[in-house]
Amino acid sequence: VLGLTVVTADGRIIKTGGRARKSSAGYDLTRLFIGAEGTLGIITEIALRLYGVPEAIAAAVCQFDSLENAVNTVIVAMQTGIPVARIELLDDVQMDACIRYSKLEGFAVAPTLFFEFHGSAGAVDEQAAAMQAITAEFGGSAFQWATQAEDRTRLWKARHAAYYAALALKPGMTGFATDACVPISRLAQCIMETKADIAKSGLTAPILGHVGDGNFHLVILFDNTISGERARAEALATSVSLRAIAMGGTCTGEHGIGWHKLDVLVQEHGEAVDLMRSIKRALDPHNIMNPGKTVPLD
Amino acid sequence: VLGLTVVTADGRIIKTGGRARKSSAGYDLTRLFIGAEGTLGIITEIALRLYGVPEAIAAAVCQFDSLENAVNTVIVAMQTGIPVARIELLDDVQMDACIRYSKLEGFAVAPTLFFEFHGSAGAVDEQAAAMQAITAEFGGSAFQWATQAEDRTRLWKARHAAYYAALALKPGMTGFATDACVPISRLAQCIMETKADIAKSGLTAPILGHVGDGNFHLVILFDNTISGERARAEALATSVSLRAIAMGGTCTGEHGIGWHKLDVLVQEHGEAVDLMRSIKRALDPHNIMNPGKTVPLD
Numbered sequence: 001v002l003g004l005t006v007v008t009a010d011g012r013i014i015k016t017g018g019r020a021r022k023s024s025a026g027y028d029l030t031r032l033f034i035g036a037e038g039t040l041g042i043i044t045e046i047a048l049r050l051y052g053v054p055e056a057i058a059a060a061v062c063q064f065d066s067l068e069n070a071v072n073t074v075i076v077a078m079q080t081g082i083p084v085a086r087i088e089l090l091d092d093v094q095m096d097a098c099i100r101y102s103k104l105e106g107f108a109v110a111p112t113l114f115f116e117f118h119g120s121a122g123a124v125d126e127q128a129a130a131m132q133a134i135t136a137e138f139g140g141s142a143f144q145w146a147t148q149a150e151d152r153t154r155l156w157k158a159r160h161a162a163y164y165a166a167l168a169l170k171p172g173m174t175g176f177a178t179d180a181c182v183p184i185s186r187l188a189q190c191i192m193e194t195k196a197d198i199a200k201s202g203l204t205a206p207i208l209g210h211v212g213d214g215n216f217h218l219v220i221l222f223d224n225t226i227s228g229e230r231a232r233a234e235a236l237a238t239s240v241s242l243r244a245i246a247m248g249g250t251c252t253g254e255h256g257i258g259w260h261k262l263d264v265l266v267q268e269h270g271e272a273v274d275l276m277r278s279i280k281r282a283l284d285p286h287n288i289m290n291p292g293k294t295v296p297l298d
Numbered sequence: 299v300l301g302l303t304v305v306t307a308d309g310r311i312i313k314t315g316g317r318a319r320k321s322s323a324g325y326d327l328t329r330l331f332i333g334a335e336g337t338l339g340i341i342t343e344i345a346l347r348l349y350g351v352p353e354a355i356a357a358a359v360c361q362f363d364s365l366e367n368a369v370n371t372v373i374v375a376m377q378t379g380i381p382v383a384r385i386e387l388l389d390d391v392q393m394d395a396c397i398r399y400s401k402l403e404g405f406a407v408a409p410t411l412f413f414e415f416h417g418s419a420g421a422v423d424e425q426a427a428a429m430q431a432i433t434a435e436f437g438g439s440a441f442q443w444a445t446q447a448e449d450r451t452r453l454w455k456a457r458h459a460a461y462y463a464a465l466a467l468k469p470g471m472t473g474f475a476t477d478a479c480v481p482i483s484r485l486a487q488c489i490m491e492t493k494a495d496i497a498k499s500g501l502t503a504p505i506l507g508h509v510g511d512g513n514f515h516l517v518i519l520f521d522n523t524i525s526g527e528r529a530r531a532e533a534l535a536t537s538v539s540l541r542a543i544a545m546g547g548t549c550t551g552e553h554g555i556g557w558h559k560l561d562v563l564v565q566e567h568g569e570a571v572d573l574m575r576s577i578k579r580a581l582d583p584h585n586i587m588n589p590g591k592t593v594p595l596d
Contacts, residue, residue, distance in 0.1 A: 014570040015317045020479040023510045023548035024333045025561050026555055026593055027574045052379040123421050155463030181318040213319045213338040250321035257324055265324050272312040273583060276325045281578035283573060297322055 002259075005045035005225035006033050009284040032279070033264045037256050038290040040283045054085075058128060059152045060143040062135045067091055067195060069112040069138040071188040074211045075139075078184045081117045082130050086116040087212035088159055091195070092205035094166065094219075095204065101165030102158035106144065113140075113211075114159055116152075124173060159208075166206045166219035173221045174230075179216040180244035181253030190247055191216060194240055202234045203229075215253035262296045300429055303343035304331055306581040308573060317345060330577070335554050336588040338581045340464055350382075352416035356426060357450045358441040360433045361408045365493060365505075367436040368409040371484040372509045374435075376482045379430050384414040385510040386457055389493070392464065392504035392517075399463030400456035404442065409439075411509075412457055414450075418529045457506075464504045464517035472528075476535045478542035479551030483518040492538055499534045501527075511550035540565065560594045 003017025006029075016029040033040055064070040089111070090098060096109040115131060117124045132143060146152045158165075167175050182190045191207065198218065200203045209216025216223050218240060222233040241251035241264040242243055251264040276295045280287075287297065301315025304327075314327040325595035331338055334505025340432075364369040372385055386410070390398060394407040413429060415422045444450045456463075465473050475529060480488045489505065496503045496516065516538060520531040539562040549562040564571050574593045585595065 008573065010568050012572070014568070014573060016567075016570055018543070018548055018553065018566070019481040019546035020483070020513075020542075020548045022513065023478055024552050024554045025333055025548045025550050025559075025566050027338075027577055028326075028329045028332065029570055029573060031326045032577075034326065036325055052377075054379075079350075081352075098408050099304070120424055122424055123417075126418055126420055167546065181320055184319070185358075191479055208508075211421040215318075215320065234543065245316070245320075248317035250316055250318045250323045252323050253320050254322050256322045261323075268316070268323050269314075270312070271310050272327055274326065275306065275312060275327060277332075278580040279325055281576060282576040 001030060001034060001048040004030055004033055004043050004047070006041040006043055008041045009286065009289050010038070011233050013040075013044075016194070017047065021049065024187065035256060036131070037294045039259065039280060039294045040289060042289070051246075055119040056092050056117065056124045057085075057118055057152065058124050059114065059116045059146040060128065060131075061107065061112060061114055061146070061155065062133075062143055063095075063108050063112045064138065066111070066139075066187055067111040068192055069140070070113055071211065072189050073113065073135050073138045075142060075184055075187055078212060078297045080130070080134070082127055082213060083119075083132075084115055084116040084127060084131065085270075086114070087210070088114040089191075089209045089216065090159075090162070090213040091207040093204065094162060094208045097165035097169050097206055098158045098162055101168050102154075102161055103148055104154075104158050109142075114155060115143075145283040156194040162208050163208075163219055166221065169206070170204055170221045170223075172223070174181060174224050175219045176233065176237065176239045178220065179252045180217075180240050180249060181213060182244050182247045182249030184214045186247040186249070187214050189209060189258050190243060190249070193243060194218070197239055199237060201232055203236060205236065207245060210253075214249065214255065238264065257294045259292055262294075265294075266296065275283045299328060299332060300345040300347050301346070302328055302331055302341050304339040304341055306339045307584065307587050308378065311342075312339075315345065317327045319347065324582070332480070333554060334557065335592045337578060337592045338587060340587070346538045354419040354422040355383075355414065355450065356422050356455055357412065357414045357444040358426065358429075359405065359410060359412055359453065360441055361406050361439040362433075363408070363437055365409040366486055366490055367438070368411055368553075369489050369509065371411060371436045371438060372435050373482055373485055374432050375429060376510060378428070378432070380425055380432075381417075382413055382425060382429065382510060383416040384412070385509045386412040387489075387505070387509040387514065388412070388457075388460070389426055389505040391467075392460060392506045393466050395463035395504055396456045396460055400452075400459055400464050402452075402456050406439075409470070410454060413441075422591040460504075460506050461517055464519065468502055468521075470521070470523050473517045473519045474531065474535065475553065476516045476538045477513070477516065477550045478515075478538050478547060479511060480542050480545045480547030482512045482564065484545040484547070485509060485512050488541060488547070491541060492516070495534060495537055499530055501531060501534060502532065508551075512547065536562065553591045557590055560592075563592075564594065
């Protein structure tokens with residue numbers, strides 16, 4: 001994001017940036033408004049930096065015997081510095097849901113990584129070969145390739161429908177998503193402990209994630225008509241947030257705080273929340289911008 | 299930058315982020331303190347994300363008949379999306395200064411690009427070949443390669459000494475740097491108009507820049523003992539800032555505002571400066587943090 005047009009609480013229309021790739025002119029208002037969830041002003045225009053379509057794109061799927069092996073593959077790949085454009089993890093439960101919902105054929109109900117490689121044809125081949133060397137070390141299956149645009153679209157469509165696929169596992173139930181993000185080095189421990197928590201909870205909660213960033217989600221499914229089941233789901237979600245924070249990570253990699261995570265925000269940021277509160281009061285003194293969200297005012 | 303430890307104006311010690319690669323937990327205090335030039339708090343610790351040393355690194359120098367051809371090479375390279383790790387421009391005056399000061403041999407006094415390519419050995423070859431095809435189109439010389447670490451160090455040392463090399467052009471004179479950054483598409487026009495302004499001013503002002511970002515600097519040399527010469531230098535610097543702003547860019551790509559550019563900050567950001575002022579007053583009500591800098595309070 002290069003810059004924004006924002007309507008402020010006192011009705012002014014301001015621009016936070018120009019079209020230059022970088023700037024150090026004054027405070028970085030662009031980053032302040034991004035992720036403020038509308039609590040500091042209303043974003044009405046966004047100037048984005050565009051990237052060209054890569055010369056070559058290839059997607060591949062690799063399946064594993066264990067979740068731990070799948071995650072350790074990602075850790076080694078990141079630490080080796082292979083420039084993978086996307087790495088998505090789906091655990092066995094999520095893969096099962098996607099196979100059924102999106103009618104994916106030829107895949108096992110097993111922990112799975114979806115990869116996408118971008119670059120010149122030569123660079124894509126090289127990245128893929130480096131990645132295959134790592135997956136082989138962790139007992140990963142042969143890559144199933146999707147080099148044609150329509151095959152890639154089918155795969156990523158299935159990935160994007162993962163939330164609906166998860167809901168379809170238990171028709172009539174409600175689902176909500178968690179959003180932990182941890183340092184890559186802690187990712188395997190974090191996901192394995194989370195998987196054990198899910199088992200203990202007795203709930204169904206598929207795991208999927210943008211694991212190249214150390215970011216993963218559960219979709220926690222629960223039956224709103226059964227007394228206490230929402231509370232169990234909430235407890236599971238809170239344990240995921242607190243574990244991520246304890247590991248030096250965050251309770252939200254990309255979804256934001258909303259009102260649901262106001263408590264864990266304080267756990268994560270401590271006294272820094274006082275500064276956020278000061279900024280909120282300075283820019284929106286009458287609390288008219290998305291009140292009650294993102295930063296607890298009391 | 300993943301996170302900071304900051305001492306606030308009221309004496310608290312806060313942490314703005316953890317070790318996760320991304321977070322959307324509350325307002326982005328990390329980006330707010332970065333570039334605030336100490337006016338909102340004192341940064342005492344920085345958590346950085348580290349990158350591995352690339353498998354292969356190669357540096358190359360290419361010289362041009364005209365400044366415009368050198369800059370247009372960069373524009374096409376950026377628009378083509380070649381992932382060059384560094385592209386540095388030195389105009390004829392700066393190149394002359396560097397050749398003399400750093401005793402660079404085998405180079406002409408001519409507009410010059412320094413390139414650095416990072417990646418696997420194959421990727422570096424590929425990037426370099428793609429870049430050579432573009433430089434050839436604009437009449438660039440054959441690449442002079444520096445693949446050995448010591449040759450690269452010699453080149454980049456000369457580049458890093460550019461400011462001192464510029465000062466050495468006119469012993470006893472004072473120099474100050476400008477810092478325009480414009481959209482890549484306007485870079486050639488911006489630099490050529492600036493070069494004409496320098497000629498009109500009668501001052502010596504070599505041009506060098508991180509042109510892959512659209513960012514370039516002049517080192518404007520002037521004689522403080524000659525009446526009116528500082529004013530001429532200031533006028534030239536202001537014209538560079540205002541031209542960058544008029545082209546959708548910024549008066550400072552990386553140096554910051556300090557007290558010298560408080561006026562042009564207002565030209566660039568307009569009413570957004572009121573928001574910066576509100577933030578400054580909220581976080582430092584007694585104006586004890588680097589007072590007078592970055593944001594004009596009146």
